[in-house]
Amino acid sequence: MTAQPPEPSGANPATDAGQSARAHGFPSPARDYLDGGIDLNRELVRDRTSTFLMRVTGQALAASGIHEGDEIVVDRAGTPRHGSVVVVVLEGELLVRRLALQTRDGVRHAALETDDGAAPREVGDLQVWGVATYCLHRL
Amino acid sequence: MGDRTGEHLALVDVNNFYVSCERLFDPRLENRPVVVLSNNDGCVVARSPEAKALGLRTGMPWFQIAPQAEAWGLVARSSNYELYGDLSARVMELLGRWGTWQQVYSIDESFIGLTGTPRQALETGRQLRRAVARHLGLPVCVGIASTKTLAKFANHVAKNNPHDARIDGVFSVEQAPAGFVDRLMQRLPSTEVWGVGRKSGDKLERLGIRTMAELRDAEPGWIRSRFSVVLERTVLELGGVACIPDADEHAGPAQVIFSRSFSRPVVSSADMADVMNAYGQRAAARLAAQGQRARTVMVTAGTSRFSGPDGSVSKSVALPRATADPIAITRAAVGAMRSVMREGVPYTRAGVMLAGLGPAETGQEMLAGFEEVEGADVVPDRHLEDVLGRVRGRFGGTAIGLGRGGLAEQGSWTMRREFASPQYTTRFSELPVVRA
Numbered sequence: 001m002t003a004q005p006p007e008p009s010g011a012n013p014a015t016d017a018g019q020s021a022r023a024h025g026f027p028s029p030a031r032d033y034l035d036g037g038i039d040l041n042r043e044l045v046r047d048r049t050s051t052f053l054m055r056v057t058g059q060a061l062a063a064s065g066i067h068e069g070d071e072i073v074v075d076r077a078g079t080p081r082h083g084s085v086v087v088v089v090l091e092g093e094l095l096v097r098r099l100a101l102q103t104r105d106g107v108r109h110a111a112l113e114t115d116d117g118a119a120p121r122e123v124g125d126l127q128v129w130g131v132a133t134y135c136l137h138r139l
Numbered sequence: 140m141g142d143r144t145g146e147h148l149a150l151v152d153v154n155n156f157y158v159s160c161e162r163l164f165d166p167r168l169e170n171r172p173v174v175v176l177s178n179n180d181g182c183v184v185a186r187s188p189e190a191k192a193l194g195l196r197t198g199m200p201w202f203q204i205a206p207q208a209e210a211w212g213l214v215a216r217s218s219n220y221e222l223y224g225d226l227s228a229r230v231m232e233l234l235g236r237w238g239t240w241q242q243v244y245s246i247d248e249s250f251i252g253l254t255g256t257p258r259q260a261l262e263t264g265r266q267l268r269r270a271v272a273r274h275l276g277l278p279v280c281v282g283i284a285s286t287k288t289l290a291k292f293a294n295h296v297a298k299n300n301p302h303d304a305r306i307d308g309v310f311s312v313e314q315a316p317a318g319f320v321d322r323l324m325q326r327l328p329s330t331e332v333w334g335v336g337r338k339s340g341d342k343l344e345r346l347g348i349r350t351m352a353e354l355r356d357a358e359p360g361w362i363r364s365r366f367s368v369v370l371e372r373t374v375l376e377l378g379g380v381a382c383i384p385d386a387d388e389h390a391g392p393a394q395v396i397f398s399r400s401f402s403r404p405v406v407s408s409a410d411m412a413d414v415m416n417a418y419g420q421r422a423a424a425r426l427a428a429q430g431q432r433a434r435t436v437m438v439t440a441g442t443s444r445f446s447g448p449d450g451s452v453s454k455s456v457a458l459p460r461a462t463a464d465p466i467a468i469t470r471a472a473v474g475a476m477r478s479v480m481r482e483g484v485p486y487t488r489a490g491v492m493l494a495g496l497g498p499a500e501t502g503q504e505m506l507a508g509f510e511e512v513e514g515a516d517v518v519p520d521r522h523l524e525d526v527l528g529r530v531r532g533r534f535g536g537t538a539i540g541l542g543r544g545g546l547a548e549q550g551s552w553t554m555r556r557e558f559a560s561p562q563y564t565t566r567f568s569e570l571p572v573v574r575a
Contacts, residue, residue: 049229050274052564058575066575071567077274087573092167094573114575129276 044134050077052130054087056096061085063115064098071136072096078131088112089127096132147253147260147283147313148381150290151234151267154278154298156247157185160226161216163276164563164571172213176201178434178461178497179555180217188301217556220495224435224455225564226275227494233274235441235451237267243439243453245394246494250287257283257313264309284312287383288376291333292351296323324352324377334373339366351377395429397422398439398490405486408477411440415476418491419469426468426493432461434495436471440480443487452479457565461497468493 045051056070064085066072072087080086082101087094090112097112100120111120153159157175162168172189176182183190183199193211195204201215208215227246235241238251253260264281271279282294289312297310312320330340332351346365348354355377363371372382397418405411415438426433437455454475458467472491480486561569 047274049233053567053570054573055570056575057572061575068575071570072573076276077270089166092169094164094166094571096573096575 044073046075046133047077050130051075054094054096056135060114060116060118061096061098065137066096066132066135067137069138072132073134073136074130075133076130078133080128080131085132087129087132088123089129090123094129099128146239147255147257147285147311148287148290149238149251149253149260149264149267150244150248150282150287150294151251151264151271151279152245152248152294152298153230153271154280155185155187156227156277157216157218157223158187158190159277160223161219161560162187163226165560168214172211173216174201174204174213175216175218176558177218178495180215180557184218215558217559218434218495219560219562220434221457221562221565222560224437224457224494226277228437228453228455229275230271230277230279231437231439231453232451233271234267235439235453237263237270238451240443240488241439241441241451243396243398243437243490243492245396246435246437246492250290253283257311261309261311261314264311265307268308279308281309282312283310283314285379286376286381288333288373289379292324292331292377295331321352324355325350327351329354332373332377334369339370342366393496394492394494395422395425395431395433395496396490396492397425398488398492400488401486404443405440405489406483408480408482411476411480411486411489412473414489415472415491416469418489419472420465422472422491422493423463423465423468426496427463427465427499429496430499431496432463432499433468433493434458434461434497435493436468436475437492437494438472438476438479438490439492440476440486440489442485452481454479457495457562461495463499 041048052074053071054074056066056072057068059068066085072085074087078084080099082099084099085096086099087096089095095112097114100111100113102109102111109122110126111122113120158168158173161173161175168187170189171187172193172195173187174183174190174195175185177184180201182201183195183197183204186195186197190213193213195213204213205215207213223246230247231241231243231249234249234251237253238249239254240252242250244250253263255263260283264283268279268281271277280294280297282290282292282297284290284293293310293312297306297308300306300310301308327350328340329335329343329348329351330337332354335343335354342365343349343354348357354374357374359371359374362374375382399418401414405414419436435455435457437453439451439453441451456471456475458471462468468491476489561571563569563571
C-alpha cells in the first residue's frame with residue numbers, strides 16, 4: 001500500500017474527495033450509510049483541507065458572472081491554467097482575476113485580466129493564492 | 140508500537156503557526172514583524188521571524204512593547220483561536236493522509252509514521268511539506284528519524300537551518316551525511332533534547348553529561364537509577380531504540396491532550412460519541428488540575444493503516460469563551476466529531492486536544508444551564524430572557540443576569556480582542572474579502 005496520496009489533479013474532481021482521505025483507493029465502506037440528502041459541501045468542495053470561501057468586492061469580473069457581494073469557492077490546491085479565475089496576491093492585496101498564460105520566445109508570461117476593458121496586467125512574480133471553482137450569486 | 144518496527148517517524152510542525160495563520164489571509168503581514176497576543180491581549184504568545192529578530196520574546200507583556208510598535212512597523216494580533224483551530228484541523232487531516240499512523244501532538248505538531256527506505260521517507264517528507272504549502276499556505280518543518288526523540292531533534296535541525304538549501308525544511312537523521320548528526324549532537328546541550336528540562340539538565344551537568352551526544356552514550360540503567368524511567372527512555376531513543384508509546388504524552392504547557400488507541404475499532408457514531416465523552420472529560424479534568432481554561436477543542440480520529448482510504452479526520456471548534464467546564468468541552472468534542480467522522484469506518488484511535496489555554500483566575504464560569512448554545516453567542520434561551528427582562532424591568536437593568544453579566548460593573552473577564560482578525564474560515568459573515 002502506498003503511503004502517498006496523489007497530488008490533486010485539479011481536473012475531473014472526484015465528487016467525494018472532500019470527505020474521503022484519498023481520491024483513489026477502495027470504495028468507502030461508509031458509502032452504504034449515506035442518506036439521500038444533497039450535501040453542497042460534498043458537491044462544491046473537492047478537498048476540504050484546501051478549500052476556502054471568499055467574498056467578492058468590486059465589479060471588474062461582472063461579465064464573467066462574478067459580482068460585488070458574491071462568494072467564491074477557492075481551491076488552493078487547484079492547478080491554475082490559461083483562462084482560470086484565480087485569487088492572486090498582488091502588492092499585499094488579495095485580488096480575483098482571470099489568468100492569461102502565453103509562451104513567447106520560449107518564455108512563459110502570465111497576465112491578469114478583468115472584464116472592464118482595462119489592459120491585461122503582466123506580472124513577473126505571479127503569486128497564485130488559489131483557483132476559484134464556483135461563484136455563489138444571490139438572485 | 141510493535142507494528143511499526145523498522146518504520147520511520149516524522150515530526151511535522153508549522154513554523155510560527157499563529158503568525159502564519161494570520162498571514163494567510165492578510166498578505167500585508169508578509170516580511171514584517173508580527174506578534175500574536177494571549178487571551179485578553181496580555182502578552183506575546185507567537186512571533187514572526189522578524190519579531191524574533193527585534194528581540195521580542197514569548198511572554199513579554201504587550202504594554203511594554205506597544206510604545207515602540209509603530210516605530211518598528213510591528214503588527215499585533217489578538218489570538219484568533221477560531222482561525223487557528225480550523226487551520227490546525229486541516230493540517231492534521233492532510234498530514235494524516237501520508238502517515239501509516241498519526242499522533243497529533245499539539246495544535247501545530249504531529250507525529251506520523253512513514254514507510255519505505257530512508258530515502259523514500261525523506262522524499263515523502265518533502266512532498267508533504269509542499270502539500271501543506273499548497274493546500275494551506277503554511278510553512279512546515281519536517282524531522283524524520285527512527286524514534287520520536289530523534290524526530291524531534293531532526294525537526295529542530297530543519298527549523299534552525301532555514302537558509303540551508305540542502306535541508307530546505309526537511310531533515311532526516313538517517314539520510315544525513317556521515318558524521319553530521321554526531322558532530323551536531325556533540326555541540327548541542329542536553330537540554331535541547333525533547334523531554335529534558337532545565338532541572339534534569341543541571342543535574343546531568345553535575346554528573347558530567349553536558350551534550351546531547353553524552354546523554355545518548357550514557358548507560359541507560361544508570362540514568363534510570365539516577366533520574367527516572369522516562370529519562371532512560373530518552374537515552375534509548377537517542378540511540379535509535381523506539382520506546383516512547385503513543386499514550387505517553389509529553390504535552391507541553393500550551394495544550395492538554397487526551398488520546399488513545401482503542402483495543403478494538405470504533406465503528407458507529409454512537410460509540411464514538413461515548414469515546415469523545417470520556418476523553419473530553421479526562422482532558423477537562425487535566426485542564427482544571429492545571430488551573431487553566433481553554434478556548435479551542437480539537438478532536439481527531441484515525442483508522443489503522445490497513446483499513447482503507449478514510450485515513451484521518453480532524454475538527455476544531457472554538458468555545459464561546461475560555462472555559463474548563465467539562466460539560467461545555469465534552470459537548471463541543473462530541474459535536475465536532477459527529478460532523479467529521481464517517482459512520483461505518485473502523486477508527487482505531489481518537490483524541491481530544493484543548494488549546495488556547497489561559498489561567499483560570501481571571502473570570503467566572505458560566506453556571507451550568509446558563510451557558511450559550513453551541514456556536515452561538517447570540518440567541519439566549521427565550522423563556523429565560525423573558526424572565527430576565529421582567530426582573531430587570533421591575534428592579535433595574537443590572538439586577539439580574541447570566542453569571543456576572545448582570546453585575547453593575549463589567550467583569551474583568553470580558554475578553555479583550557482589540558487586534559482581532561476576522562474568523563475567516565468559520566463564520567460566513569467574516570469571510571476574507573477579495574477584490575475583483
